[in-house]
Amino acid sequence: MTLxxxxxxxxxxxxxxxxxxxxxxxxxxxxxxxxxxPTSLAxxxxxxxxxxxxGCGLLGAVAAIGARTGEPAMVVFRGLFGVRGSWVPTAxxxxxxxxxxxxxxxxxxxxxAGVWPExxxxxxxxxxxxxATAMALRPLGSAALLRRVAIVVxxxxxxxxxxxxxxxxxxxxxxxxxxxxxxxxxLVASMSVSWIPLVADYTRHARxxxxxxxxxAVGVGYGLASAAFFCVGVLGLLAYQxxxxxxxxxxxxxxxxxxxxxxxAADEVDQAFxxxxxTAVSLQNVAPRxxxxxxxxxxxxxxxxxxVLVGDGYAYEGFLLLIGAVFTPLGAVLVVDHWVVRxxxxxxxxxxxLGGGCSCRGSPVSPPSSS
Numbered sequence: 001m002t003l004x005x006x007x008x009x010x011x012x013x014x015x016x017x018x019x020x021x022x023x024x025x026x027x028x029x030x031x032x033x034x035x036x037x038p039t040s041l042a043x044x045x046x047x048x049x050x051x052x053x054x055g056c057g058l059l060g061a062v063a064a065i066g067a068r069t070g071e072p073a074m075v076v077f078r079g080l081f082g083v084r085g086s087w088v089p090t091a092x093x094x095x096x097x098x099x100x101x102x103x104x105x106x107x108x109x110x111x112x113a114g115v116w117p118e119x120x121x122x123x124x125x126x127x128x129x130x131x132a133t134a135m136a137l138r139p140l141g142s143a144a145l146l147r148r149v150a151i152v153v154x155x156x157x158x159x160x161x162x163x164x165x166x167x168x169x170x171x172x173x174x175x176x177x178x179x180x181x182x183x184x185x186x187l188v189a190s191m192s193v194s195w196i197p198l199v200a201d202y203t204r205h206a207r208x209x210x211x212x213x214x215x216x217a218v219g220v221g222y223g224l225a226s227a228a229f230f231c232v233g234v235l236g237l238l239a240y241q242x243x244x245x246x247x248x249x250x251x252x253x254x255x256x257x258x259x260x261x262x263x264x265a266a267d268e269v270d271q272a273f274x275x276x277x278x279t280a281v282s283l284q285n286v287a288p289r290x291x292x293x294x295x296x297x298x299x300x301x302x303x304x305x306x307x308v309l310v311g312d313g314y315a316y317e318g319f320l321l322l323i324g325a326v327f328t329p330l331g332a333v334l335v336v337d338h339w340v341v342r343x344x345x346x347x348x349x350x351x352x353x354l355g356g357g358c359s360c361r362g363s364p365v366s367p368p369s370s371s
Contacts, residue, residue: 003288007070007204008140016063016203016217019143022270023195024225025154027107030233030247032187037180041170044234047181051188052227058328059192059199060219061335066200067214071348073200073278074285079346080334082354089330090285093197096323097282098303099316101275104268105129105307111248111265115258122308129304132272136296139277140205142270154267157260158228164254165235191226194324196331198278276300288350 036044065076074093077086109124135142199218206214233247240250251257280295310316338344347353 001292003284009205009207011205013213013217016214017221020218020221021225024222025158025229026271027111027268029226029229033230033233037183039176039178039180043178043181047184048188048227048230051185052223055189055192056219056223058331059195060215062196062331063199063203063218064211064215065338066203067206068211070204072204072281073197074282075348076200078348078352082352085354087286090282092323092326093282094279096320097275097279099320101272101303102306104272105304106310108265108268111261114252115262125307126304128269129300129307131269132276133300135273136277137293142273153263157263160260161232165239168239170238193328193331197327201278201281276303
């Protein structure tokens with residue numbers, strides 16, 4: 001409940017695989033495909049594959065650090081910056097996680113209102129916020145539920161949209177050439193690396209000695225799910241050709257699409273849960289004795305209120321991605337510094353000096369051979 005208490009280390013590889021596969025399925029992913037630079041279908045699929053490999057490779061490497069140290073993400077950054085220096089990325093992460101939680105509440109309500117237009121948007125937003133906050137109060141149980149139940153239903157709905165879009169006429173799939181390939185790679189990778197400042201909050205619960213397996217499970221789970229949903233977005237745009245680029249509305253028009261989209265909207269709550277929980281855990285880096293449950297309740301209330309009041313969530317998406325872009329190079333520096341330069345000998349204690357440091361005595365991190 002507090003940062004001073006050690007993490008409960010019970011999760012196996014399959015737990016991480018299921019959780020991150022569920023987090024990889026998001027209504028935001030096909031929406032991002034709307035911003036792809038027009039290229040040939042072959043170039044687009046190559047961009048999805050390369051961007052997924054790059055982004056999920058980096059995500060998995062950071063996930064392994066969390067599993068190795070048993071510490072949450074912002075505490076891991078003490079190894080680079082020390083305690084007070086880590087407050088800077090903590091502030092940025094709190095801002096972006098709170099924003100993404102509000103965005104997820106908003107997009108859940110928007111998708112649900114498209115299925116049941118007679119129900120006010122605020123009703124769905126409040127419902128999503130309440131469920132996400134409740135999950136953040138019991139994160140380990142919520143992760144187990146996502147692995148055992150949600151992922152099976154969600155994969156079935158995703159496959160339905162993927163097959164339905166692929167069997168329709170797709171138009172001139174070779175038009176557009178290969179220009180813009182690397183811009184699209186960057187967009188795909190950005191979705192994976194946006195989880196870098198959160199991933200250790202969950203992998204710190206991995207069983208000791210499973211760092212590499214945990215990192216691989218996170219990368220594979222998130223990579224397969226998000227790549228499939230990028231394909232849903234690309235094929236959906238070609239097959240349904242929404243005039244205003246509103247892919248959510250186009251999916252609603254698919255036979256049985258309303259039911260499948262309603263299920264996906266319900267599953268989207270896991271995104272809001274992850275952001276509410278990680279905001280609370282990040283705040284504990286500054287206030288280590290604060291009760292995570294109290295912080296989660298406060299964060300959930302603010303995110304829900306913002307989700308109700310925001311008129312157009314898409315207007316804030318660029319700002320949130322801009323904040324997240326800070327963690328892309330920062331994540332790369334963290335991976336190289338931890339695994340190559342200092343080989344895991346980080347000082348993550350409450351006395352970690354400004355600028356980070358190598359703890360040669362009393363290090364909370366096991367030597368490299370133990371992983």
